[in-house]
Amino acid sequence: MxxxxxxxxxxxxxxxxxxxxxxxxxxxxxxxxxxxxxxxxxxxxxxxxxxxxxxxxxxxxxxxxxxxxxxxxxxxxxxxxxxxxxxxxxxxxxxxxxxxxxxxxxxxxxxxxxxxxxxxxxxxxxxxxxxxxxxxxxxxxxxxxxxxxxxxxSSGSSLHRRGYRSAVGDAPLKESLAAALMKMSGWTPDLAFIDPLCGSGTLPLEAAMQALNIAPGIFRNGFGFENWLDFDAELFDRLIKSAEAGEKQDLQATIIGSDRNFDIIEQARSNARSSGVEKYIQFAQMELADVEAPADSGILLCNPPYGERLGRDEDLGAFYKLLGDVLKQRFKGWTAFVLSGNKELAKSIGLKSAQRTTVYNGTLPCQLMKYEMY
CATH class of the missing domain: 3.30.2130.30 (VC0802-like)
Structure with missing residues (x-):
């Protein structure tokens, strides 16, 4: 041992x-x-x-x-x-x-x-x-x-680098944090999932990989232990083959990612292709104001921007208010989670959170806010 x-x-x-x-x-x-x-x-x-x-x-x-x-x-x-x-x-x-x-x-x-x-x-x-x-x-x-x-x-490069993500948007979530947020949300593969602010797709990609039982390290170029003097290639090959054999071919529920930026959505699709899950995720270029619930219930999880402005003329406070309105009006029966590093902006959502959990995005302390949409 x-x-x-x-x-x-x-x-x-x-x-x-x-x-x-x-x-x-x-x-x-x-x-x-x-x-x-x-x-x-x-x-x-x-x-x-x-x-x-x-x-x-x-x-x-x-x-x-x-x-x-x-x-x-x-x-x-x-x-x-x-x-x-x-x-x-x-x-x-x-x-x-x-x-x-x-x-x-x-x-x-x-x-x-x-x-x-x-x-x-x-x-x-x-x-x-x-x-x-x-x-x-x-x-x-x-x-x-x-x-x-x-x-x-034993790992070599950090394990959060899954090996599939060649394209990234601005301030992307680490894959390991995305996996943790999925766990904290209580999402399971039988529940519909949507990220209406998906960026380069990290959260929907993690959801799909979990739902299809794809090992997170399967796409990496290698691990540190493969260079060691005592590396057991036969044992590791057996584990790889077992992982590949255990992958599932169908989803139990819908997984959706959307973003207003066409180029960013193309990055998400590229990452989905690299990880072999492109056909399982519905990616769409869409304004937040146009987002609709794809099912009667499920998990919505998103990581909106934390800065002062969304674009040249768009105030983030108004954007957070719009997010709250979309949740309230179109996601009844859902549980929503919003990760934010700005407490003042979070207030603009205008909804009472059922739970707040401190989460560190790098060194930045954030709040993961849970909203039960009745």
Whole structure:
């Protein structure tokens, strides 16, 4: 059994813990911006392939005192790097956290790199090159008070990059946040779904992928663990084939995305094609004022702009009021969720929310407001 840590956006730790448990993780415990858990190699591969909420899955290699750079260097050298990194593999070191003596991430990363390459040179007579952009092996050092935890990053690039989205609109939601919002809304595949302000389509795309049981990592170019010395290609291939075999071919309910901007809707359609769900989502260029409910009940979820103005002459306060009017007049029987990073604008919706939940869109604290439309 290995010790893992999945990093997630602030505030999503509980949801991520539930997701990891459902995927088979053991000894699951929430932390700050992450969840620790235990499991075998198959679980590590499965979590990277199937988890919708985490950014990265780290594999713990060691933990040791690190009051200063000397202790850090010595602790890193106690790890047998020959098990994970040979000189022909490139590497990169990232650092999170700090303490009084180790308070500059670049300096800390250099110390970790020096300790690793010193050991390699003594053992192999040569050392790994550093590749910041696309290394074979990513190493994470986390400084927490007087302790350093060293891990391997099994994911490679962030897991929120599903691999299907080549086209993005302005300020797009991360796919991991979209998946979390879907979870928080209580949407299930038997319910109609609409995003009337869909932008490049992240929310409808996540809905379709969930409804069709498409693994979120299936379109990625690769994962970090595929470069590791102990990579089990046969096991991973088996997981990939199982995921592909489990995909569904039909939706139980309608999924719709609309936006006023034709070019943005074309981006959404392009992303849908890349993820193989184009025929399942109804994308339409449409003004918010023209949006109609596609069924007697369902979930509406949207992420309207938070800035001062929608366009050159359009006030966002009026736009939010229009959103409230559309919900009230045309979505009776529905449950609506609106994510907003501007409390004053949110008041312009003119409806009483049944529930408000704080959600972080990057570093921006937002409110996910729930409206029961009777």
């Amino acid at each position: 290995s010790q893992y840590f999945a990093t997630v956006a602030r505030g999503l730790e509980e949801l991520a813990a539930q997701e990891l448990t459902e995927l088979g993780a053991q000894d699951v415990a929430q932390g700050f911006c992450g969840v620790s858990f235990q499991g075998d190699r198959e679980l590590l591969y499965r979590v990277n392939l199937w988890a919708r909420l985490p950014f990265r899955v780290l594999v713990k290699l060691g933990e040791f005192p690190s009051n200063d750079d000397r202790e850090l260097y010595d602790g890193v050298q106690q790890i047998d790097w020959g098990e994970y990194l040979t000189p022909e593999l490139t590497m990169a070191v990232t650092v999170t956290g700090k303490n009084e003596q180790l308070n500059h991430s670049h300096f800390t990363a250099v110390q970790v790199k020096r300790a690793i390459t010193k050991q390699q040179t003594e053992k192999f007579g040569q050392r790994s090159n550093v590749d910041i952009q696309d290394p074979n092996v990513r190493i994470n050092a986390h400084i927490d008070k007087d302790v350093c935890i060293v891990s391997l990053d």
